[in-house]
Amino acid sequence: MDNHSPDVVEFGPRTHALVTGGAGFLGSALVDLLLDRNCSVTVIDDLSNGSLRNLPVGNPRLTIRTFRVGSPAFNAAVHDEVGLADAVFHLASPIGVQLAHTERFAVTSGILESGCAIVEACRLHRRPLLYTSSSEVYGSGRDRPITESDPVVTDLRPRWGYAAAKAAVEHLIAGLFFDFGIPAWIVRPFNMAGPRQRSATGLVLPVFVNSALRGEPLVVHDDGEQRRAFLHVTDAAEGLLLVMQCRSLRGRPVNLGGSEAVQIGNLARMVVEATNTNAPIVMKSSNAVYGEKFAVTHDRVPDTSLLSTMTGWRPLRSTRQTIADCIEHMRTERVMA
Numbered sequence: 001m002d003n004h005s006p007d008v009v010e011f012g013p014r015t016h017a018l019v020t021g022g023a024g025f026l027g028s029a030l031v032d033l034l035l036d037r038n039c040s041v042t043v044i045d046d047l048s049n050g051s052l053r054n055l056p057v058g059n060p061r062l063t064i065r066t067f068r069v070g071s072p073a074f075n076a077a078v079h080d081e082v083g084l085a086d087a088v089f090h091l092a093s094p095i096g097v098q099l100a101h102t103e104r105f106a107v108t109s110g111i112l113e114s115g116c117a118i119v120e121a122c123r124l125h126r127r128p129l130l131y132t133s134s135s136e137v138y139g140s141g142r143d144r145p146i147t148e149s150d151p152v153v154t155d156l157r158p159r160w161g162y163a164a165a166k167a168a169v170e171h172l173i174a175g176l177f178f179d180f181g182i183p184a185w186i187v188r189p190f191n192m193a194g195p196r197q198r199s200a201t202g203l204v205l206p207v208f209v210n211s212a213l214r215g216e217p218l219v220v221h222d223d224g225e226q227r228r229a230f231l232h233v234t235d236a237a238e239g240l241l242l243v244m245q246c247r248s249l250r251g252r253p254v255n256l257g258g259s260e261a262v263q264i265g266n267l268a269r270m271v272v273e274a275t276n277t278n279a280p281i282v283m284k285s286s287n288a289v290y291g292e293k294f295a296v297t298h299d300r301v302p303d304t305s306l307l308s309t310m311t312g313w314r315p316l317r318s319t320r321q322t323i324a325d326c327i328e329h330m331r332t333e334r335v336m337a
Protein backbone atom coordinates (compact mmCIF):
# COMPACT_ATOMS: atom_id res chain seq x y z
CA MET A 1 0.00 0.00 0.00
CA ASP A 2 1.24 3.50 -0.78
CA ASN A 3 0.74 4.77 2.72
CA HIS A 4 0.49 8.37 1.54
CA SER A 5 -2.61 8.02 -0.63
CA PRO A 6 -4.57 5.14 0.86
CA ASP A 7 -8.29 4.60 0.51
CA VAL A 8 -8.27 3.28 4.03
CA VAL A 9 -5.61 3.37 6.68
CA GLU A 10 -3.90 0.36 8.25
CA PHE A 11 -2.51 1.04 11.71
CA GLY A 12 0.87 -0.59 12.34
CA PRO A 13 4.60 0.10 12.81
CA ARG A 14 4.87 1.89 9.45
CA THR A 15 2.01 4.29 10.17
CA HIS A 16 2.58 7.78 11.43
CA ALA A 17 -0.58 9.35 12.82
CA LEU A 18 -1.25 12.98 13.67
CA VAL A 19 -3.77 13.55 16.47
CA THR A 20 -4.93 17.10 17.12
CA GLY A 21 -6.40 17.43 20.59
CA GLY A 22 -4.32 14.39 21.55
CA ALA A 23 -3.72 15.58 25.12
CA GLY A 24 -7.45 15.60 25.79
CA PHE A 25 -9.86 12.97 27.02
CA LEU A 26 -10.66 11.06 23.81
CA GLY A 27 -7.44 12.09 22.04
CA SER A 28 -5.20 10.58 24.71
CA ALA A 29 -7.17 7.30 24.65
CA LEU A 30 -6.68 7.25 20.88
CA VAL A 31 -2.95 7.93 21.28
CA ASP A 32 -2.70 4.99 23.73
CA LEU A 33 -4.37 2.73 21.19
CA LEU A 34 -2.18 3.90 18.29
CA LEU A 35 0.98 3.38 20.35
CA ASP A 36 -0.28 -0.10 21.32
CA ARG A 37 -0.47 -0.82 17.59
CA ASN A 38 3.16 0.31 17.26
CA CYS A 39 2.30 3.40 15.23
CA SER A 40 4.33 6.56 15.68
CA VAL A 41 2.20 9.51 16.75
CA THR A 42 2.44 13.28 16.78
CA VAL A 43 0.06 15.17 19.05
CA ILE A 44 -0.79 18.82 18.55
CA ASP A 45 -2.60 20.31 21.53
CA ASP A 46 -2.73 23.83 22.92
CA LEU A 47 -3.45 22.40 26.41
CA SER A 48 -6.52 24.65 26.71
CA ASN A 49 -8.38 21.65 28.11
CA GLY A 50 -5.84 18.84 27.75
CA SER A 51 -2.91 17.88 29.92
CA LEU A 52 0.52 16.38 29.35
CA ARG A 53 -0.29 14.07 32.27
CA ASN A 54 -2.68 12.26 29.92
CA LEU A 55 0.20 11.26 27.63
CA PRO A 56 3.16 8.85 27.94
CA VAL A 57 5.65 11.70 27.70
CA GLY A 58 9.08 10.27 26.88
CA ASN A 59 7.78 7.44 24.69
CA PRO A 60 10.18 7.52 21.70
CA ARG A 61 7.31 6.99 19.25
CA LEU A 62 5.41 10.01 20.57
CA THR A 63 6.06 13.65 19.60
CA ILE A 64 4.13 16.40 21.35
CA ARG A 65 3.69 19.89 19.94
CA THR A 66 1.88 22.46 22.03
CA PHE A 67 0.29 25.14 19.91
CA ARG A 68 -3.13 26.21 18.75
CA VAL A 69 -4.43 24.75 15.49
CA GLY A 70 -6.15 27.55 13.58
CA SER A 71 -3.86 30.29 14.82
CA PRO A 72 -2.26 31.84 11.67
CA ALA A 73 1.12 31.84 13.43
CA PHE A 74 1.09 28.04 13.38
CA ASN A 75 -0.41 27.31 9.97
CA ALA A 76 3.02 26.44 8.54
CA ALA A 77 3.66 24.03 11.42
CA VAL A 78 0.24 22.41 10.85
CA HIS A 79 1.10 21.98 7.17
CA ASP A 80 4.45 20.41 8.03
CA GLU A 81 2.89 17.94 10.48
CA VAL A 82 0.07 16.98 8.14
CA GLY A 83 2.61 16.46 5.35
CA LEU A 84 4.50 13.97 7.54
CA ALA A 85 1.39 11.99 8.56
CA ASP A 86 -0.18 8.90 7.00
CA ALA A 87 -3.41 9.54 8.87
CA VAL A 88 -4.81 12.67 10.50
CA PHE A 89 -7.34 12.69 13.35
CA HIS A 90 -8.76 16.14 14.02
CA LEU A 91 -10.18 16.13 17.53
CA ALA A 92 -9.00 19.55 18.75
CA SER A 93 -12.04 21.61 19.65
CA PRO A 94 -13.49 23.64 22.47
CA ILE A 95 -16.03 21.39 24.16
CA GLY A 96 -18.94 21.31 26.56
CA VAL A 97 -22.48 22.65 26.49
CA GLN A 98 -21.62 25.06 29.31
CA LEU A 99 -18.82 26.72 27.31
CA ALA A 100 -20.87 26.68 24.10
CA HIS A 101 -23.65 28.49 25.90
CA THR A 102 -21.51 31.12 27.62
CA GLU A 103 -18.79 31.69 25.00
CA ARG A 104 -20.55 31.24 21.70
CA PHE A 105 -18.16 33.40 19.66
CA ALA A 106 -14.95 31.78 20.90
CA VAL A 107 -16.38 28.27 20.59
CA THR A 108 -17.81 28.76 17.11
CA SER A 109 -14.72 30.50 15.74
CA GLY A 110 -12.38 28.00 17.45
CA ILE A 111 -14.07 25.08 15.68
CA LEU A 112 -14.18 26.84 12.32
CA GLU A 113 -10.59 28.13 12.40
CA SER A 114 -9.02 24.83 13.42
CA GLY A 115 -11.27 22.90 11.03
CA CYS A 116 -10.31 25.13 8.08
CA ALA A 117 -6.60 24.89 8.90
CA ILE A 118 -6.60 21.09 9.07
CA VAL A 119 -8.85 20.57 6.05
CA GLU A 120 -6.73 22.88 3.91
CA ALA A 121 -3.50 21.12 4.91
CA CYS A 122 -5.07 17.69 4.20
CA ARG A 123 -6.31 18.96 0.84
CA LEU A 124 -2.88 20.23 -0.20
CA HIS A 125 -1.01 17.14 1.03
CA ARG A 126 -3.82 14.71 0.09
CA ARG A 127 -3.83 13.10 3.54
CA PRO A 128 -6.67 10.94 4.95
CA LEU A 129 -8.59 12.79 7.63
CA LEU A 130 -11.04 11.73 10.33
CA TYR A 131 -13.06 14.49 11.98
CA THR A 132 -14.92 14.27 15.28
CA SER A 133 -18.10 16.28 14.89
CA SER A 134 -20.78 15.87 17.57
CA SER A 135 -24.28 14.57 18.29
CA GLU A 136 -25.05 18.22 19.12
CA VAL A 137 -25.74 18.65 15.38
CA TYR A 138 -29.00 16.73 15.91
CA GLY A 139 -30.29 19.57 18.09
CA SER A 140 -32.66 19.11 20.99
CA GLY A 141 -32.99 15.34 20.77
CA ARG A 142 -35.64 12.80 19.75
CA ASP A 143 -37.94 10.35 21.52
CA ARG A 144 -36.30 7.45 19.64
CA PRO A 145 -32.73 6.47 18.76
CA ILE A 146 -31.18 8.97 16.34
CA THR A 147 -29.84 7.74 12.99
CA GLU A 148 -27.46 9.52 10.64
CA SER A 149 -30.35 10.42 8.34
CA ASP A 150 -32.00 12.49 11.07
CA PRO A 151 -31.77 16.17 10.13
CA VAL A 152 -29.13 18.51 11.47
CA VAL A 153 -30.98 21.15 13.49
CA THR A 154 -29.63 24.43 14.83
CA ASP A 155 -30.97 27.92 15.51
CA LEU A 156 -29.44 31.13 16.82
CA ARG A 157 -29.65 30.33 20.50
CA PRO A 158 -26.09 30.50 21.91
CA ARG A 159 -25.73 26.79 22.60
CA TRP A 160 -26.06 25.84 18.94
CA GLY A 161 -23.00 27.79 17.72
CA TYR A 162 -20.93 24.71 18.58
CA ALA A 163 -23.28 22.47 16.58
CA ALA A 164 -23.50 24.84 13.61
CA ALA A 165 -19.70 25.11 13.43
CA LYS A 166 -19.31 21.33 13.68
CA ALA A 167 -21.90 20.94 10.90
CA ALA A 168 -20.06 23.47 8.70
CA VAL A 169 -16.78 21.59 9.12
CA GLU A 170 -18.62 18.35 8.24
CA HIS A 171 -19.33 19.98 4.85
CA LEU A 172 -15.63 20.73 4.38
CA ILE A 173 -14.81 17.10 5.17
CA ALA A 174 -17.47 15.82 2.77
CA GLY A 175 -16.08 18.24 0.16
CA LEU A 176 -12.57 16.84 0.67
CA PHE A 177 -13.88 13.42 -0.24
CA PHE A 178 -16.49 14.15 -2.91
CA ASP A 179 -14.79 17.15 -4.60
CA PHE A 180 -11.13 16.19 -4.25
CA GLY A 181 -11.19 12.40 -3.80
CA ILE A 182 -9.31 12.55 -0.49
CA PRO A 183 -10.36 9.86 1.99
CA ALA A 184 -12.22 11.61 4.80
CA TRP A 185 -14.50 10.45 7.59
CA ILE A 186 -17.00 12.24 9.84
CA VAL A 187 -17.78 10.78 13.27
CA ARG A 188 -20.60 12.11 15.44
CA PRO A 189 -19.81 11.10 19.03
CA PHE A 190 -22.66 11.06 21.56
CA ASN A 191 -21.88 11.14 25.30
CA MET A 192 -18.49 9.64 25.95
CA ALA A 193 -17.19 9.15 29.47
CA GLY A 194 -14.47 7.48 31.51
CA PRO A 195 -10.96 8.18 32.76
CA ARG A 196 -9.37 11.61 32.12
CA GLN A 197 -12.65 13.45 31.48
CA ARG A 198 -12.58 16.71 33.43
CA SER A 199 -15.48 17.89 35.58
CA ALA A 200 -14.52 21.49 34.77
CA THR A 201 -16.01 21.04 31.30
CA GLY A 202 -19.45 20.59 32.89
CA LEU A 203 -19.98 17.14 31.35
CA VAL A 204 -22.50 15.30 33.42
CA LEU A 205 -20.73 12.14 34.58
CA PRO A 206 -17.48 13.72 35.85
CA VAL A 207 -19.54 16.53 37.41
CA PHE A 208 -21.67 14.00 39.30
CA VAL A 209 -18.62 11.98 40.37
CA ASN A 210 -16.78 15.11 41.53
CA SER A 211 -19.79 16.21 43.59
CA ALA A 212 -20.29 12.76 45.10
CA LEU A 213 -16.62 12.44 46.08
CA ARG A 214 -16.84 15.82 47.83
CA GLY A 215 -20.11 14.90 49.50
CA GLU A 216 -21.79 17.82 47.73
CA PRO A 217 -25.22 17.73 46.05
CA LEU A 218 -25.51 16.16 42.60
CA VAL A 219 -27.56 18.67 40.61
CA VAL A 220 -29.94 16.97 38.18
CA HIS A 221 -31.44 19.28 35.58
CA ASP A 222 -35.18 19.49 34.92
CA ASP A 223 -37.18 16.31 35.64
CA GLY A 224 -34.12 14.00 35.41
CA GLU A 225 -35.96 11.79 32.92
CA GLN A 226 -33.92 12.90 29.90
CA ARG A 227 -31.98 9.92 28.55
CA ARG A 228 -28.39 9.59 27.32
CA ALA A 229 -26.27 6.58 26.41
CA PHE A 230 -22.71 6.75 27.74
CA LEU A 231 -19.86 5.23 25.79
CA HIS A 232 -16.60 4.25 27.48
CA VAL A 233 -13.73 6.27 26.02
CA THR A 234 -11.74 3.13 25.14
CA ASP A 235 -14.67 1.78 23.11
CA ALA A 236 -14.89 5.19 21.45
CA ALA A 237 -11.20 5.25 20.50
CA GLU A 238 -11.49 1.74 19.05
CA GLY A 239 -14.48 2.94 17.04
CA LEU A 240 -12.43 5.78 15.52
CA LEU A 241 -9.77 3.37 14.24
CA LEU A 242 -12.39 1.05 12.76
CA VAL A 243 -14.12 3.94 11.01
CA MET A 244 -10.87 5.00 9.34
CA GLN A 245 -10.38 1.44 8.10
CA CYS A 246 -13.74 1.34 6.34
CA ARG A 247 -13.97 2.50 2.71
CA SER A 248 -17.76 2.58 2.66
CA LEU A 249 -17.93 5.08 5.51
CA ARG A 250 -15.91 7.76 3.71
CA GLY A 251 -17.66 11.08 3.21
CA ARG A 252 -20.72 10.31 5.36
CA PRO A 253 -21.59 10.90 9.00
CA VAL A 254 -21.26 7.99 11.41
CA ASN A 255 -22.80 7.89 14.89
CA LEU A 256 -20.57 6.73 17.73
CA GLY A 257 -22.21 6.18 21.10
CA GLY A 258 -23.30 3.84 23.85
CA SER A 259 -26.03 1.21 23.71
CA GLU A 260 -27.57 1.54 27.19
CA ALA A 261 -29.98 4.45 27.55
CA VAL A 262 -29.93 5.87 31.08
CA GLN A 263 -32.11 8.58 32.60
CA ILE A 264 -29.95 11.32 34.11
CA GLY A 265 -31.74 11.03 37.47
CA ASN A 266 -30.84 7.33 37.51
CA LEU A 267 -27.26 8.13 36.54
CA ALA A 268 -27.02 10.35 39.62
CA ARG A 269 -28.30 7.49 41.79
CA MET A 270 -25.82 5.05 40.20
CA VAL A 271 -22.95 7.46 40.95
CA VAL A 272 -23.98 7.91 44.60
CA GLU A 273 -24.19 4.13 44.97
CA ALA A 274 -20.88 3.45 43.20
CA THR A 275 -19.00 6.08 45.21
CA ASN A 276 -20.57 4.73 48.38
CA THR A 277 -21.33 8.24 49.63
CA ASN A 278 -24.42 9.92 51.03
CA ALA A 279 -24.26 12.89 48.67
CA PRO A 280 -27.76 14.31 48.17
CA ILE A 281 -29.41 14.58 44.75
CA VAL A 282 -31.20 17.86 44.02
CA MET A 283 -33.30 18.88 41.02
CA LYS A 284 -32.94 22.27 39.29
CA SER A 285 -34.39 23.57 36.05
CA SER A 286 -31.69 24.00 33.39
CA ASN A 287 -33.09 27.45 32.64
CA ALA A 288 -32.46 28.38 36.27
CA VAL A 289 -28.84 27.24 35.85
CA TYR A 290 -28.11 28.63 32.36
CA GLY A 291 -30.73 31.34 31.89
CA GLU A 292 -33.88 31.57 29.79
CA LYS A 293 -32.05 31.41 26.44
CA PHE A 294 -30.75 27.93 27.15
CA ALA A 295 -31.86 25.29 24.65
CA VAL A 296 -32.91 22.23 26.65
CA THR A 297 -32.16 18.78 25.24
CA HIS A 298 -34.45 15.87 26.01
CA ASP A 299 -33.56 12.30 25.00
CA ARG A 300 -30.44 11.90 22.91
CA VAL A 301 -29.65 8.26 22.29
CA PRO A 302 -27.79 7.03 19.21
CA ASP A 303 -28.64 4.37 16.69
CA THR A 304 -25.17 2.99 15.92
CA SER A 305 -26.23 0.23 13.56
CA LEU A 306 -24.42 1.83 10.61
CA LEU A 307 -21.07 1.63 12.42
CA SER A 308 -21.75 -1.89 13.77
CA THR A 309 -22.90 -3.24 10.43
CA MET A 310 -20.02 -1.77 8.46
CA THR A 311 -17.18 -2.49 10.89
CA GLY A 312 -18.37 -5.06 13.46
CA TRP A 313 -17.80 -2.46 16.21
CA ARG A 314 -19.80 -2.72 19.40
CA PRO A 315 -19.26 -1.24 22.85
CA LEU A 316 -17.61 -3.75 25.19
CA ARG A 317 -17.81 -1.78 28.44
CA SER A 318 -21.06 -1.25 30.37
CA THR A 319 -22.30 2.01 31.87
CA ARG A 320 -21.46 0.65 35.34
CA GLN A 321 -17.89 -0.04 34.21
CA THR A 322 -17.67 3.44 32.69
CA ILE A 323 -18.85 5.00 35.95
CA ALA A 324 -16.42 2.85 37.97
CA ASP A 325 -13.46 3.82 35.75
CA CYS A 326 -14.41 7.50 35.98
CA ILE A 327 -14.57 7.27 39.79
CA GLU A 328 -11.25 5.44 40.03
CA HIS A 329 -9.52 8.03 37.86
CA MET A 330 -10.95 10.97 39.80
CA ARG A 331 -10.05 9.38 43.15
CA THR A 332 -6.46 8.89 41.95
CA GLU A 333 -6.27 12.49 40.71
CA ARG A 334 -7.49 13.73 44.10
CA VAL A 335 -4.82 11.71 45.92
CA MET A 336 -2.12 13.09 43.60
CA ALA A 337 -3.35 16.71 43.80
Ligand SMILES: NC(=O)c1ccc[n+]([C@@H]2O[C@H](COP(=O)([O-])OP(=O)(O)OC[C@H]3O[C@@H](n4cnc5c(N)ncnc54)[C@H](O)[C@@H]3O)[C@@H](O)[C@H]2O)c1
Nearest residue numbers: 021024025026045046047048049050068069091092093192
Ligand atom coordinates in the same frame (compact mmCIF):
# COMPACT_ATOMS: atom_id res chain seq x y z
N1 LIG B 1 -16.68 14.17 25.16
C1 LIG B 1 -17.79 13.94 24.48
O1 LIG B 1 -18.75 13.34 24.99
C2 LIG B 1 -17.91 14.44 23.04
C3 LIG B 1 -19.16 14.35 22.42
C4 LIG B 1 -19.28 14.78 21.12
C5 LIG B 1 -18.18 15.22 20.41
N2 LIG B 1 -16.98 15.29 21.02
C6 LIG B 1 -15.82 15.76 20.23
O2 LIG B 1 -14.74 14.86 20.40
C7 LIG B 1 -13.49 15.57 20.35
C8 LIG B 1 -12.68 15.25 21.59
O3 LIG B 1 -13.40 15.69 22.72
P1 LIG B 1 -12.90 15.45 24.20
O4 LIG B 1 -14.08 15.11 25.02
O5 LIG B 1 -11.72 14.55 24.20
O6 LIG B 1 -12.46 16.93 24.61
P2 LIG B 1 -11.13 17.46 25.28
O7 LIG B 1 -11.34 18.90 25.61
O8 LIG B 1 -10.70 16.57 26.37
O9 LIG B 1 -10.09 17.33 24.06
C9 LIG B 1 -9.94 18.33 23.10
C10 LIG B 1 -8.48 18.75 23.14
O10 LIG B 1 -8.26 19.73 22.13
C11 LIG B 1 -7.39 20.73 22.65
N3 LIG B 1 -7.68 21.90 21.83
C12 LIG B 1 -8.83 22.62 21.75
N4 LIG B 1 -8.73 23.54 20.78
C13 LIG B 1 -7.50 23.41 20.23
C14 LIG B 1 -6.81 24.05 19.16
N5 LIG B 1 -7.39 25.04 18.43
N6 LIG B 1 -5.57 23.65 18.86
C15 LIG B 1 -4.95 22.65 19.56
N7 LIG B 1 -5.57 21.99 20.56
C16 LIG B 1 -6.82 22.36 20.88
C17 LIG B 1 -7.72 20.83 24.12
O11 LIG B 1 -6.66 21.32 24.90
C18 LIG B 1 -8.06 19.38 24.45
O12 LIG B 1 -6.90 18.69 24.92
C19 LIG B 1 -13.86 17.04 20.20
O13 LIG B 1 -13.78 17.38 18.83
C20 LIG B 1 -15.30 17.10 20.68
O14 LIG B 1 -15.99 18.17 20.08
C21 LIG B 1 -16.80 14.92 22.34
